[in-house]
Amino acid sequence: MSRASDQAYATIRAHLLSGAVKAGEQLTEDQLAQITGVSRTPVREAVRRLEDELVLVRSDTKRLFVADWSRDDIEEMFTLRQMLECHAAERAAKRLTREQIAALEQVNRDLTAAVEQSPPDVVRFLDANRAFHEVIIEAADSPRLGQLLTRLVEAPVVLRTARTYSQSDLRQSARDHDELVAAFAARDPDWARAVMGSHLRRAFHTFAKAVGPRSDGAASDKDGGDA
Amino acid sequence: MSRASDQAYATIRAHLLSGAVKAGEQLTEDQLAQITGVSRTPVREAVRRLEDELVLVRSDTKRLFVADWSRDDIEEMFTLRQMLECHAAERAAKRLTREQIAALEQVNRDLTAAVEQSPPDVVRFLDANRAFHEVIIEAADSPRLGQLLTRLVEAPVVLRTARTYSQSDLRQSARDHDELVAAFAARDPDWARAVMGSHLRRAFHTFAKAVGPRSDGAASDKDGGDA
DNA sequence: TGCGTGGTTATTGTATACAAAACGCGCTCG
């Protein structure tokens, strides 16, 4: 995209990621313009993108806030992501070229290396993880699917990345990726879908655990409901 | 949203819907500003929304065109919509209030009336159809799901509404809705999902038939001017 | 004291002017 609005987008994201502003806090376009060093026009463009990703939200009267995702929000997001990304895995299994599979292997080697460092290099892990999923989405060859997933995937990362990941979680993630590659290499769409499903569902639980360790000591999850 | 950009959005949509511009044709922001009667700023906002919906697309060098959906594009869209809207139907079946079910019945009565006119009132049909699906999405109580579906649903309508609908197609659609209401009244998520699935898949075929009488048509479309 | 009300400030929305980038055309040069 355009230079300034891209920069604004990246800078605002980085700013949120840095933890400098808390969830629920108000932001103003002027503020963001100052932070990003561009005028309000491209800032508004960037803000729109972040609104689409539900990283930022507007009040009923158009005031701008950092989104505050509840556990339910996160579950919803992971449910949708699972639905779409399982579909993507299935399609990818039928379409991935040998080169793309090799690329996935390479990316996952890098991811594994990042995980096995001590301490694990979380930033590198996240980068590799994103790259991995991007290859799959690319191979799924469904532009709209890719567009929808992009929206879903980025938001929670931005909003919650301050949190810590345990090394065992990261290792399991790497193993999931290995098995996905195996499913792809076998050209088995059902296998790929299944692995992707459990991968994401586990990721949700890992994520949710960190979000709401529920200070109230009683039952961890009341309020069943949803499906 | 804001007054002017909303108006721009609606006006541009109406303009496309009117068939005044053909798929693949170039548009300029200035042009649209003139048409909508507002300045380029809100036009750009509206254009961005339409880009999100893939009604408008930009070339690699940011020039603006009316999207030209291929049959594959349409199939992709319906596949995704089916995936998401089946999920919505399932959730809605568990959540719809008696009032909402009554509303669906009312909407579908209206839809049926529109269909049974001769000639059928297609605009009224489309309105009722949209209202029907909106109630379901609302009841699914999943904001992100709603957001994603909105994007998917609107585009093909805008791009292809010039086409004619056969009365039998419309009637079948009305029957599907009736069965959906029955599934909802029975609070049967599986039934609701199944009906929604067949409803949308049939809709795809109806739609695709009009777009390209055959998928591997010999010489139907030359040079996809896409961008 | 509680609540409405008016004005003041903060914030978003829109218009316009200008800057940058891309397209197209004609011209030159091989």
Added chain:
DNA sequence: CGAGCGCGTTTTGTATACAATAACCACGCA
């Protein structure tokens, strides 16, 4: 005759000024 290049024009991108609207605060009145 054709290919590449320069320049004017078109189109998009950005900054800034201004308008509209919402939040805030203080004040007065019951």
